Amino acid sequence: MELTRFNQLAPEEAQSAIAHCVAIPHWQQALVAARPFDSSAALLAAGDALARQWQSADLQAALAAHPRIGERASGADKEAALSRGEQSAMQQADRALQQAMQQGNQAYEARFGRVFLIRARGRSGEQMLAELQRRLENDEQSEQQEALDQLREITLLRLKETIQ
Ligand code: 2AL
Numbered sequence: 001m002e003l004t005r006f007n008q009l010a011p012e013e014a015q016s017a018i019a020h021c022v023a024i025p026h027w028q029q030a031l032v033a034a035r036p037f038d039s040s041a042a043l044l045a046a047g048d049a050l051a052r053q054w055q056s057a058d059l060q061a062a063l064a065a066h067p068r069i070g071e072r073a074s075g076a077d078k079e080a081a082l083s084r085g086e087q088s089a090m091q092q093a094d095r096a097l098q099q100a101m102q103q104g105n106q107a108y109e110a111r112f113g114r115v116f117l118i119r120a121r122g123r124s125g126e127q128m129l130a131e132l133q134r135r136l137e138n139d140e141q142s143e144q145q146e147a148l149d150q151l152r153e154i155t156l157l158r159l160k161e162t163i164q
Helices: 003-008 011-021 025-033 040-051 056-063 078-086 088-092 095-112 125-135 140-162
Strands: none
Touching (some): 003 011, 003 040, 011 025, 011 078, 011 140, 025 040, 056 140, 078 088, 078 140, 095 125
16 A cells, blocks of 8 residues: 555554554554644654564463464465465475474473564574574563563564554
């Protein structure tokens, strides 16, 4: 969608245009309320600043919309399609890597009680596995911050693709 169009939409329509970027309604609403934007850079900067305020409850809310790394999202909705694109490196990964990722996901969920989240676009399967193994050593507080940073990166990539 063109930025000029996004600027002009009614608030509810503008919110649904960006809803698939992240399942955090207050972020969607605050970004819509900050319109109009002069440029895509200004839009992304506002989205980034708002995302830097996220807390642990926001991470929990957003995670529901992110399938595990290596588990192909099966839905027909926009998030599932985006996720399949983002995670395409895992579809090419060999069986051993897929299995190691599955075990890593289980270990991560047992340790932190939530799904391992990483910006998959731009990373190979090996790189994601190495990150998972590194982050398993984090304490809860630093891990929560890393997960929130990854969520912000995914969200901004989606926003950049959505509105030009
Ligand atoms: C995802 C996803 O669906 N796309 C992405 O970049 N990361 N999922 C995840 N568990 O990290």
